[in-house]
Amino acid sequence: MSIALPSGPPFVAVTRGGLVESVHAVAACAAGAADGDVLLAVGDVDVPLFLRSSAKPFIAAAIVAGGAADRFGFDQRELAIITASHNGEPEHVECVRGILRKIGRTEADLLCGAHAPYEPAAAELLKRGEVPTAIHNNCSGKHSGILALCAMLGADHATYLEASNPAQQRILAFCARMTGDDPQTWPIGVDGCGIPVFATSLRRAARAFARLATLDGIADDDARALERVRAAMQAEPFYVAGTGRFDTALMEATQGAVVAKGGAEGFQGAASLPLGAGLVVKVVDGSRRASCPATMALLERLGALDATASAALASFARTPVRNVAGRLVGEIEVLPVAGGDTNTRGQASLVESPRGSTAR
Amino acid sequence: MSIALPSGPPFVAVTRGGLVESVHAVAACAAGAADGDVLLAVGDVDVPLFLRSSAKPFIAAAIVAGGAADRFGFDQRELAIITASHNGEPEHVECVRGILRKIGRTEADLLCGAHAPYEPAAAELLKRGEVPTAIHNNCSGKHSGILALCAMLGADHATYLEASNPAQQRILAFCARMTGDDPQTWPIGVDGCGIPVFATSLRRAARAFARLATLDGIADDDARALERVRAAMQAEPFYVAGTGRFDTALMEATQGAVVAKGGAEGFQGAASLPLGAGLVVKVVDGSRRASCPATMALLERLGALDATASAALASFARTPVRNVAGRLVGEIEVLPVAGGDTNTRGQASLVESPRGSTAR
Numbered sequence: 272m273s274i275a276l277p278s279g280p281p282f283v284a285v286t287r288g289g290l291v292e293s294v295h296a297v298a299a300c301a302a303g304a305a306d307g308d309v310l311l312a313v314g315d316v317d318v319p320l321f322l323r324s325s326a327k328p329f330i331a332a333a334i335v336a337g338g339a340a341d342r343f344g345f346d347q348r349e350l351a352i353i354t355a356s357h358n359g360e361p362e363h364v365e366c367v368r369g370i371l372r373k374i375g376r377t378e379a380d381l382l383c384g385a386h387a388p389y390e391p392a393a394a395e396l397l398k399r400g401e402v403p404t405a406i407h408n409n410c411s412g413k414h415s416g417i418l419a420l421c422a423m424l425g426a427d428h429a430t431y432l433e434a435s436n437p438a439q440q441r442i443l444a445f446c447a448r449m450t451g452d453d454p455q456t457w458p459i460g461v462d463g464c465g466i467p468v469f470a471t472s473l474r475r476a477a478r479a480f481a482r483l484a485t486l487d488g489i490a491d492d493d494a495r496a497l498e499r500v501r502a503a504m505q506a507e508p509f510y511v512a513g514t515g516r517f518d519t520a521l522m523e524a525t526q527g528a529v530v531a532k533g534g535a536e537g538f539q540g541a542a543s544l545p546l547g548a549g550l551v552v553k554v555v556d557g558s559r560r561a562s563c564p565a566t567m568a569l570l571e572r573l574g575a576l577d578a579t580a581s582a583a584l585a586s587f588a589r590t591p592v593r594n595v596a597g598r599l600v601g602e603i604e605v606l607p608v609a610g611g612d613t614n615t616r617g618q619a620s621l622v623e624s625p626r627g628s629t630a631r
Numbered sequence: 632m633s634i635a636l637p638s639g640p641p642f643v644a645v646t647r648g649g650l651v652e653s654v655h656a657v658a659a660c661a662a663g664a665a666d667g668d669v670l671l672a673v674g675d676v677d678v679p680l681f682l683r684s685s686a687k688p689f690i691a692a693a694i695v696a697g698g699a700a701d702r703f704g705f706d707q708r709e710l711a712i713i714t715a716s717h718n719g720e721p722e723h724v725e726c727v728r729g730i731l732r733k734i735g736r737t738e739a740d741l742l743c744g745a746h747a748p749y750e751p752a753a754a755e756l757l758k759r760g761e762v763p764t765a766i767h768n769n770c771s772g773k774h775s776g777i778l779a780l781c782a783m784l785g786a787d788h789a790t791y792l793e794a795s796n797p798a799q800q801r802i803l804a805f806c807a808r809m810t811g812d813d814p815q816t817w818p819i820g821v822d823g824c825g826i827p828v829f830a831t832s833l834r835r836a837a838r839a840f841a842r843l844a845t846l847d848g849i850a851d852d853d854a855r856a857l858e859r860v861r862a863a864m865q866a867e868p869f870y871v872a873g874t875g876r877f878d879t880a881l882m883e884a885t886q887g888a889v890v891a892k893g894g895a896e897g898f899q900g901a902a903s904l905p906l907g908a909g910l911v912v913k914v915v916d917g918s919r920r921a922s923c924p925a926t927m928a929l930l931e932r933l934g935a936l937d938a939t940a941s942a943a944l945a946s947f948a949r950t951p952v953r954n955v956a957g958r959l960v961g962e963i964e965v966l967p968v969a970g971g972d973t974n975t976r977g978q979a980s981l982v983e984s985p986r987g988s989t990a991r
Contacts, residue, residue: 276641276654276966284636285896285917288820290830292681293896293917294636296656321652384956397757408955460648461960470650536645536653556916557645557653595768596744600821606636 277553279314282568283561285592287601294606295537295561299569301550302477304487306451309474310548311573316477319458319470320553323534326446326468327354327413328483328500333445336496337438339419343373350503351510352412354532358513359388359396359407366510367406370415374422381405382432383414383464391514410464412510417442417466434459434467443469448493449479463535473551476540480549483530484542501542504530517563517587524583529575531566533559539566543575550575560603563587568605637913639674642928643921645952647961654966655897655921659929661910662837664847666811669834670908671933676837679818679830680913683894686806686828687714687773688843688860693805696856697798699779703733710863711870712772714892718873719748719756719767726870727766730775734782741765742792743774743824751874770824772870777802777826794819794827803829808853809839823895833911836900840909843890844902861902864890877923877947884943889935891926893919899926903935910935920963923947928965 279298284291298314309316331353334340340350349370357363371377387393388407396403405411414431417438421428426437433439447454450471457469471479481487483501486494504511505527512518512533521531521541531541537554539562550569554561567588570576576584592601639658644651658674669676691713694700700710709730717723731737747753748767756763765771774791777798781788786797793799807814810831817829831839841847843861846854864871865887872878872893881891881901891901897914899922910929914921927948930936936944952961 276644276651278641278654281636281638287681287828288818290679290681290818290820291636292820293915294638295916319650321647321650382956384954386955458648458650460650460652461954461958463954463960465954465956465958468647555653556655556918556921558916558918561916594744594821594823594825595746596742596825598821598825600823 275318277315277318277320277555279553279555281606282313283554283564283603284606285560285601285603287592292601295558295565296555297552297561297565298473298555299550299552299565300473300477301548301569301573302474302481303548304478304481304485306478308481309477311550311569312474313569314555316473319472320476320538321460321468321470321536322476322540322551323462323468323536323538324356324410325476325532325534325538325540325551327356328497328504328530328532328540329446329449329479330354330413330442331416332493332496332500333442334416334420335499336445336492337420337423337441339416339423340499342423343370343419345370345373345419347503347506348510350500351507353416354500354504355412355511356409356518356533357412357510358390358516359392359403359409360513361392363412363510363513364406367411367415370412370419374415374419376415376418376422376428378404378406380418380428381408381411381414383408383410389513408464410462413466414464432465439467443467445493446479448489449482450475451478473553476551477549480540480542480551481547482549484544484549485547487547501530517566520584520587524580525576529570533562537562539563541566541570541575543570543573546573546575548573548575560590564589564603564605635678637675637678637680637915639913639915641966642673643914643924643963644966645920645961645963647952652961655918655925656915657912657921657925658833658915659910659912659925660833660837661908661929661933662834662841663908664838664841664845666838668841669837671910671929672834673929674915676833679832680836680898681820681828681830681896682836682900682911683822683828683896683898684716684770685836685892685894685898685900685911687716688857688864688890688892688900689806689809689839690714690773690802691776692853692856692860693802694776694780695859696805696852697780697783697801699776699783700859702783703730703779705730705733705779707863707866708870710860711867713776714860714864715772715871716769716878716893717772717870718750718876719752719763719769720873721752723772723870723873724766727771727775730772730779734775734779736775736778736782736788738764738766740778740788741768741771741774743768743770749873768824773826774824792825799827803827805853806839808849809842810835811838833913836911837909840900840902840911841907842909844904844909845907847907861890864892877926880944880947884940885936889930893922897922899923901926901930901935903930903933906933906935908933908935920950924949924963924965
């Protein structure tokens with residue numbers, strides 16, 4: 272086991288009857304595209320962490336850069352769903368089927384495994400008496416995109432999950448160009464859907480999201496691919512996540528000024544185009560329930576949300592906790608900034624880490 | 632929002648490919664039944680916390696002490712299910728129905744709300760084409776027990792969720808005698824199932840579980856009621872939780888030497904009869920996935936588990952993380968004790984807090 276642990280200050284509280292019942296620590300970093308341009312740092316921003324599904328915009332861009340989008344004529348919905356952790360709603364499933372038809376593959380070629388789609392799709396699937404398959408897996412768009420890249424490269428589609436597959440090699444190399452890492456040094460794990468996942472620091476991940484915002488500091492071909500993926504996410508945010516989901520709501524509420532992609536284990540990435548900045552957030556304990564309030568608070572602190580967007584997204588910033596019978600029993604909300612107040616035990620402050628402003 | 636936050640050191644790691652992906656902080660206290668007899672303290676043991684369902688053995692004992700078990704002739708399975716967060720398996724549902732029959736109430740009187748039962752019961756219910764009702768709620772045994780106490784006291788059963796109901800008053804007073812608190816000062820919230828929940832410190836909660844182990848330091852009537860509930864949990868551990876559940880497995884593996892009851896938001900209580908000690912564990916962020924490994928590590932540290940029990944419970948101490956397709960991608964395990972090793976960033980140590988040995 273690696274000795275480096277994700278760490279950060281208490282940041283999000285879950286209350287019940289006015290008492291704090293549970294607390295989520297958060298680490299986060301916001302940065303510009305240039306080396307050392309760190310705008311904000313919370314907790315440890317140098318420990319390596321898996322981006323999980325927050326890497327999908329870069330994976331999709333690697334697929335575009337490899338020529339697959341041109342060869343198979345992917346439209347913006349298809350590009351958006353390649354970046355998606357989708358709900359498995361009927362439109363999502365139909366979109367992935369369209370990609371598979373274009374590349375001459377079938378659902379049987381998807382090796383992501385089957386899980387029940389997210390609500391409301393799960394209840395509707397059940398009502399229709401259908402059983403979830405790999406196409407309902409939230410990652411099925413990405414998998415179909417990787418299969419497209421395999422076809423483009425003449426790589427074996429049956430081994431597309433393996434890091435040694437030429438498609439995965441292309442994807443890892445592209446992601447490394449975005450974060451500024453040497454991919455040979457990356458810790459590699461296996462994602463929930465079976466593909467290789469790489470770990471990088473929040474500092475470098477924030478820079479990759481800043482590049483998604485600015486297209487600066489990367490080669491022209493990479494920038495063109497990234498821009499095409501970004502435009503697809505902005506135009507078709509429903510295909511990036513779905514009904515009731517934060518990424519979709521955030522891109523809709525900001526009309527694409529913020530391009531966002533969450534990941535498992537409490538990871539969230541966002542790119543603010545007007546600010547030319549990237550923000551990445553990691554809930555230290557991996558809880559999804561804390562990542563939206565934390566991300567909302569940090570986006571507001573950066574000035575990435577106007578009043579209209581903040582109002583439209585209020586339910587993500589402060590989430591009611593209801594019990595089984597539907598009664599309001601508590602809330603999930605960001606802890607108040609300590610500021611000049613007396614700080615007794617563990618009261619949170621959105622402290623900028625001493626390393627936050629250090630160039631690297 | 633209260634300023635007191637639960638806090639404790641990093642304690643349980645979730646790894647992926649050898650890298651720590653997420654970390655859970657833990658607070659915990661082990662104590663004997665006598666005032667100030669603290670055996671072990673991790674993190675802050677004085678911040679008030681809701682015990683959630685870990686209070687159920689004491690709630691059940693209040694129901695017994697109120698005379699309801701004698702009047703309605705509850706057997707050991709029925710007493711055990713009053714302490715339960717059960718899986719909603721057919722035996723559990725039938726047992727709760729038996730209580731309702733004995734007290735002249737019906738499922739319509741249960742105000743806990745309906746949620747899908749836990750696995751494997753959920754899949755089987757679905758297969759039979761049934762819809763979950765309040766009787767499948769994991770708390771339905773407790774609710775039927777509170778209805779029994781209402782009947783015994785001549786209290787209005789329609790208002791049994793309210794803290795002012797005589798049955799709830801009896802329950803809160805009993806719990807306060809176990810923890811040594813003044814119930815008038817308790818923060819009160821609303822539980823997931825609608826009943827009032829009280830908050831006390833881990834220090835005092837550990838003492839209550841020590842009293843469950845020793846029956847010391849409490850009035851004879853209370854001790855008799857507590858002993859009867861304890862005997863029911865020891866005799867019928869399946870009725871306290873169910874198939875695959877930690878509480879059931881822990882009581883079975885120790886043949887009742889450890890009596891255990893978990894709660895929501897990462898709470899766990901346990902009473903070791905041979906040690907005469909209580910242990911309470913709170914995962915700071917509320918994650919259930921961390922409470923079993925943490926509790927196992929602390930029970931082993933206290934010497935509450937013999938080698939046979941530890942071996943039987945190994946899957947709770949160190950839990951494999953599998954992805955959607957079933958591939959092993961990581962583990963959930965307690966961080967190594969720092970001991971004499973160099974402690975770089977946040978490496979966990981099972982630190983005894985400086986207040987750990989202070990009488991109170």
